[in-house]
Amino acid sequence: MNKINGNGHDRRTFLKKGALFTTILGSGLWSSTGCGIGSNEGDSRNIIFLVSDGMSSGTLTMADVMLRRRDGRTSNWLRLYEEGRVQRALMDMASANRIVTCSAAASSSWGCGHRVNNGVVNVGPDGEEYPPILSIMRDSGKSTGLVTTTRITHATPAGFAANVEARGLEDEIAVQYLDRKVDVLLGGGNRHYDPEQREDGRDLYSEYRAAGYHVARHKTELSWRGAPTDRLLGIFAGSHLPFTLDHMNAPDLREKVPTLAEMTDIALQKLSKNPNGFIIQIEGGRVDHAAHGNDLGGLIYDQIAFDETIGVVLDFVENRNDTLVIITTDHGNANPGFNSSPDAGFDRIQRFRHTSSWIQSELDHQSTIAQIRDRVYAATGLEITRDEAEVYLQAVRGTYAPVYRRMSGRSSALGQILANYTHVNWVGGSHTADYVELCSFGPGSEALKGFVMNTALFNVMTKAAGVYEMEMRL
Numbered sequence: 229m230n231k232i233n234g235n236g237h238d239r240r241t242f243l244k245k246g247a248l249f250t251t252i253l254g255s256g257l258w259s260s261t262g263c264g265i266g267s268n269e270g271d272s273r274n275i276i277f278l279v280s281d282g283m284s285s286g287t288l289t290m291a292d293v294m295l296r297r298r299d300g301r302t303s304n305w306l307r308l309y310e311e312g313r314v315q316r317a318l319m320d321m322a323s324a325n326r327i328v329t330c331s332a333a334a335s336s337s338w339g340c341g342h343r344v345n346n347g348v349v350n351v352g353p354d355g356e357e358y359p360p361i362l363s364i365m366r367d368s369g370k371s372t373g374l375v376t377t378t379r380i381t382h383a384t385p386a387g388f389a390a391n392v393e394a395r396g397l398e399d400e401i402a403v404q405y406l407d408r409k410v411d412v413l414l415g416g417g418n419r420h421y422d423p424e425q426r427e428d429g430r431d432l433y434s435e436y437r438a439a440g441y442h443v444a445r446h447k448t449e450l451s452w453r454g455a456p457t458d459r460l461l462g463i464f465a466g467s468h469l470p471f472t473l474d475h476m477n478a479p480d481l482r483e484k485v486p487t488l489a490e491m492t493d494i495a496l497q498k499l500s501k502n503p504n505g506f507i508i509q510i511e512g513g514r515v516d517h518a519a520h521g522n523d524l525g526g527l528i529y530d531q532i533a534f535d536e537t538i539g540v541v542l543d544f545v546e547n548r549n550d551t552l553v554i555i556t557t558d559h560g561n562a563n564p565g566f567n568s569s570p571d572a573g574f575d576r577i578q579r580f581r582h583t584s585s586w587i588q589s590e591l592d593h594q595s596t597i598a599q600i601r602d603r604v605y606a607a608t609g610l611e612i613t614r615d616e617a618e619v620y621l622q623a624v625r626g627t628y629a630p631v632y633r634r635m636s637g638r639s640s641a642l643g644q645i646l647a648n649y650t651h652v653n654w655v656g657g658s659h660t661a662d663y664v665e666l667c668s669f670g671p672g673s674e675a676l677k678g679f680v681m682n683t684a685l686f687n688v689m690t691k692a693a694g695v696y697e698m699e700m701r702l
């Protein structure tokens with residue numbers, strides 16, 4: 229496959245520069261001496277990229293309103309807007325082949341500067357493999373990291389570090405992270421590391437250890453005590469990490485699984501030991517899953533957990549002027565909104581103890597009306613009617629027929645039932661075309677205002693880190 233570097237805005241010029249750039253980087257001279265990017269870097273030593281996956285504007289709004297009403301404080305994200313210290317823009321996230329992107333194409337657009345087809349990670353329509361930004365930054369001497377609440381091999385983290393023709397090739401993505409020496413990897417996804425579950429039977433934990441990684445499988449093992457050059461792999465679930473609301477209310481999960489904020493704190497401590505700086509992508513990945521499932525408790529509490537992670541990043545960058553911070557989402561999802569009604573409906577979310585996912589985990593087509601009502605009550609404190617429980621049962625059995633057919637699934641039925649009490653409802657159960665929020669500050673962020681293309685973020689990050697300047701000097 230062809231290796232093409234760059235953003236495609238000026239294909240001819242960039243190909244020329246890119247070829248030379250790749251050759252020089254491949255020599256290994258810069259990273260070993262630190263004289264390359266270290267002496268020619270842009271103003272941004274560090275890049276912190278935060279993405280709340282599948283966050284509609286209504287999700288951002290409702291998490292903020294919830295914090296104001298429950299805790300009497302503004303969310304960190306909205307406080308940045310209130311204080312006017314940041315750039316704010318809308319971003320067009322379309323992929324190469326669809327108005328509505330998926331996470332693979334979205335993260336690739338930021339990670340390699342090209343729009344690719346949905347479902348693809350950093351590979352062009354003719355099989356071109358575009359160098360991902362973590363490899364580019366690694367070769368310039370920076371440390372690299374990925375932190376997520378999904379499987380670490382999921383599409384959004386992969387978009388900054390991998391090249392695969394289909395996002396589902398997660399066994400392969402786990403190998404690429406090792407080959408490409410991503411320094412810090414924290415999230416879920418044991419099934420792609422465990423030799424018993426990998427198709428090729430490789431024991432990736434052993435291979436990572438042999439390559440100098442400290443491996444953590446439990447929250448207590450996360451504290452990182454190795455030398456600055458050591459790498460860190462933390463895998464805390466078979467697949468995705470639990471939803472925040474379920475995690476909060478299950479002592480065993482709280483003991484074993486770290487929060488996104490806790491993982492981010494450890495990652496920043498580790499990566500910031502490199503005097504040449506670092507790049508990290510931090511994903512609140514399950515906001516998207518909750519939206520797909522019309523799961524209001526899952527959605528709001530995971531968005532709040534993401535916001536707490538913004539707080540960790542704000543503490544890290546306080547009194548620093550060498551760090552570009554980007555906070556965004558890759559697409560809307562299900563576009564939830566609080567419909568005009570008494571505020572008490574919205575405040576009912578504060579009493580939720582478990583997600584809709586938790587509710588449904590023990591219900592099936594044989595469940596009784598009483599069992600359904602009890603389970604919903606245990607999770608939400610809401611006493612749904614017998615008729616509503618019957619509608620849910622119809623959805624489980626495949627006989628529920630709403631006017632908009634895409635809302636006929638059991639998750640959508642439950643989401644609409646809960647909406648009768650919270651007055652938060654959904655437009656569907658999939659990604660949406662909305663232009664997305666883009667918040668940024670630090671060196672290089674000046675360009676990110678107004679209305680921008682997704683691919684612009686790759687240009688801004690590489691320029692801020694001085695990579696483009698190096699190319700120009702060559």
Ligand SMILES: [Zn+2]
Binds near residue numbers: 331516520659
């Ligand atoms: Zn999604």
